[in-house]
Amino acid sequence: MTSTPAPAQPAGDAAVEPGNGRTAGTPAPRPAESAAASALAAASATGIATDAADAADRAGRRLHEPVNVWFDEHARDLPWRRPEAGAWGVMVSEFMLQQTPVNRVLPVYEQWLARWPRPADLAAEPSGEAVRAWGRLGYPRRALRLHAAASAIKERHGGDVPREHAQLLALPGVGEYTAAAVASFAYGQRHAVLDTNVRRVFARAVTGRQYPPNATTAAERKLARALLPEDEATAAKWAAATMELGALVCTARSPECVRCPISAQCAWQLAGRPEHEGPPRRVQTYAGTDRQVRGKLLAVLREAVAPVPQARLDAVWHEPVQRARALDGLVADGLVEPLPDGLYRLPLT
Numbered sequence: 001m002t003s004t005p006a007p008a009q010p011a012g013d014a015a016v017e018p019g020n021g022r023t024a025g026t027p028a029p030r031p032a033e034s035a036a037a038s039a040l041a042a043a044s045a046t047g048i049a050t051d052a053a054d055a056a057d058r059a060g061r062r063l064h065e066p067v068n069v070w071f072d073e074h075a076r077d078l079p080w081r082r083p084e085a086g087a088w089g090v091m092v093s094e095f096m097l098q099q100t101p102v103n104r105v106l107p108v109y110e111q112w113l114a115r116w117p118r119p120a121d122l123a124a125e126p127s128g129e130a131v132r133a134w135g136r137l138g139y140p141r142r143a144l145r146l147h148a149a150a151s152a153i154k155e156r157h158g159g160d161v162p163r164e165h166a167q168l169l170a171l172p173g174v175g176e177y178t179a180a181a182v183a184s185f186a187y188g189q190r191h192a193v194l195d196t197n198v199r200r201v202f203a204r205a206v207t208g209r210q211y212p213p214n215a216t217t218a219a220e221r222k223l224a225r226a227l228l229p230e231d232e233a234t235a236a237k238w239a240a241a242t243m244e245l246g247a248l249v250c251t252a253r254s255p256e257c258v259r260c261p262i263s264a265q266c267a268w269q270l271a272g273r274p275e276h277e278g279p280p281r282r283v284q285t286y287a288g289t290d291r292q293v294r295g296k297l298l299a300v301l302r303e304a305v306a307p308v309p310q311a312r313l314d315a316v317w318h319e320p321v322q323r324a325r326a327l328d329g330l331v332a333d334g335l336v337e338p339l340p341d342g343l344y345r346l347p348l349t
Contacts, residue, residue, distance in 0.1 A: 060227045063205065063262055064238055070261035071241030074248065078102065079109065080185075081240075087161035087186035088119055094181050095146045095173070100137050102247075108135050119150035120159040128346030131335055132302045138291075140298060141333055145173025163187050181239075190235035192224035197246025198239075202227070204250060208267030210276040211252070293317045293326035301336060307343035 079085055080093035092112055096105045112133055116122040122130065127147045134143035149171045153161055161182065162168055168179035180191035199212040202223055212220060229235040249259050257263045257273075268274070286292055296316040301308055317323040327344075330336040337347045 060229060062265060063227065064229050064234060066261040067241045067245060068234065068237050071237060071244055075240070075244055076102075076248075079106070079113075085113075087163075087182060088117075089113055090186040091149070091161055091178070091182050092146065094178050094185075095142050095149075096137060098142060099139060104137060108133070108137055116150075118159060119153040119161065122147055122150040123154040126346075126348045127334070128337070128348055131298070131346050135302070136295070136299070138295070140294075140335055142173070144334055148172035149174055161186065163189075165189070165191065184236045184239045188233055188236045190228060190230075190232045191239065192221065192228050193239040193243065194220065194224050195243060195246075197244075197250075198224070198242045199246075200252060201242050201246045201250045204255075204268035205262055205266045208271045208274070209278075210268060210274065211278070211281060214279060214282055290322065290326045290329065293322055294330055297323075297327055297330060298335065301344060301346050304345070307339055307345040310342040310344070313344065 075081070078093075080089050085093075093105070093109055096109055096112075115133065116125075125147075127144055130143040130147040131140050134140050152171050153159060156162075157167070162171075163183070165179050165183045168174055168182055169176065171179075174182075177193065177195060180193045181195075183189040184191045184193050194216060196212075199216065199220055202220065203209045203212040206223060206227070227238075229238050245260070249256050257266070257269055260266065260269075263269050293316075297313055300312055300316060313327060314320075314323065317326070327336065331338055334347060337345050339345060
């Protein structure tokens, strides 16, 4: 990714939500649509796979080169993009970046890789240590899932992150997004990597909409596959480049279209940057939520060297019903282990 630490979040993985794509009766493209959108819509209307593939290839080639050249010049120097990071470094970054910005991930990522440079190193420790090291990245179930994935890599693959997409997808806590991202970013393979940033770039540049749908749709996946370059190396760079373009230029709130390498072809720009007309975009809140209470409870347990009594946990939040609900949720998620005599600790399994 990169995210921005899935988010994203991909959740333990950036969620790949089901959706229904339009497969027939595609309307004629609006005059302001980009050439890429027009070609893809026309090809889709024919229902002929070869025509669709040719049109997508022509449309994509108009986008691939400028975006990839821009990436060569402007990509951030992030540790998980360096050759020494390896596939494990890429996987760790993808788990951390789900729903979490890069600046928060960087220090935790570096400490994590220094302590656990290989999957087997993490697998050798209790899962509670992964939760402790996760710190305040949020969504700590990702730490448990990464620990479970490391254990599976040690047991099934001799301690090496597998290359095959299907083997990656079979790992605990790894969904479609993370499997595609690791295969693409670590091994240079050809996969459609759809995170929030990429979805936003495609929504604007190709379909002329300010924002993508709240949940990933089948139509978006189809478009991403259609735009994917045929050459593996070009496709892998395209995956990273479109993600970076969405993170740095085609941002959600303040897109800098004057810096965009494809602004002259962007369907949204050509249409006059119309306002979003779909369902209201989800806005995540934190203050006063169970997530905040869970974070406060976990903070006490992360800092403790011995099991913690109930009274210390009770002191972190004033509302007893919500506090109990949050603690019960942590126990149910396997993030906290209850002990006799009202004591609690991070899991030792």
